[in-house]
């Protein structure tokens with residue numbers, strides 16, 4: 001080992017909020033309005049601008065955003081929505097929550113995103129939408145997905161939980177799809193603690209999401225107060241899923257430094273690449289194609305477990321024993337009890353099953369130093385030297 005072990009564990013995620021964030025939040029706390037109000041409006045405007053589209057509706061999570069975006073499409077209980085089994089469970093839950101059926105299509109093992117050819121194979125007369133997931137911040141194959149979507153006249157609603165800041169052919173995910181649903185959950189590159197946003201080129205989608213996010217009411221509480229009018233109507237059976245000004249202020253506070261924080265992630269990824277490229281017989285590194293800008297929410301490597309005498313899980317234990325916390329993004333859905341009980345069969349998704357046993361998420365966040373990355377890479381090199389076949 002060249003580098004020294006750290007005093008305390010290197011976490012998978014870590015965060016230090018900027019001064020701007022404290023100032024923004026204090027501004028809300030000093031005001032007389034804490035929930036949906038001017039900060040939410042400003043945050044929506046900024047995120048839409050940064051995505052190069054006109055419309056955005058802020059919600060309390062990406063999960064809510066996915067549910068409401070699907071409801072905005074007017075799906076009924078006979079609908080099928082095609083998505084990937086290689087995602088956080090929220091993607092499938094959102095489909096089930098609107099009463100539709102999730103139909104899974106296998107992934108491309110390199111990018112870990114849904115394979116457009118598999119999507120085309122899964123389309124039936126009941127298919128109503130496609131939900132690709134930009135895993136780790138790697139945009140799905142939108143050129144080919146759009147061809148499939150156009151051929152079958154289906155909307156694409158992107159689960160863009162990881163991909164705020166990503167570009168596909170120099171355009172945001174929202175510009176490449178009918179709607180992108182971002183997450184601003186605590187671990188995301190831009191966070192509100194909890195939060196999400198539906199961002200779209202189509203006003204009809206975001207208008208409907210906004211309505212459904214507040215009980216289907218025609219006026220929110222601030223509008224009733226400002227207009228000095230108590231009247232409102234209810235146009236649809238919505239839910240309570242709006243964002244508050246406190247959460248929007250946390251997000252707004254991080255926007256001035258977002259680009260530099262993303263640049264820091266790119267630097268750390270380069271260092272991982274320099275340090276680990278000699279281990280190509282044992283580790284597959286993420287290699288995004290030139291036409292995408294990765295958001296680097298996660299750094300997911302694949303272990304060549306056939307060339308090692310330990311499993312992926314034992315590898316993670318070994319890392320933890322040396323004070324490095326790793327993760328797994330994701331356990332494929334067909335390995336979770338709920339979906340197993342529903343009869344979802346791993347054999348139908350060979351690529352997802354293959355990578356599902358091999359993926360390891362390494363720490364990646366702007367607070368990490370190059371020295372810490374060197375320590376992580378030295379540790380990996382050491383473990384591989386010890387357990388290679």
Ligand SMILES: Cc1ncc(COP(=O)(O)O)c(C=O)c1O
Nearest residue numbers: 061062063088090161183184185
């Ligand atoms: C791929 C993916 N989709 C959806 C979600 C749900 O996001 P939220 O927690 O904002 O509802 C997550 C959360 O981490 C996620 O990773």
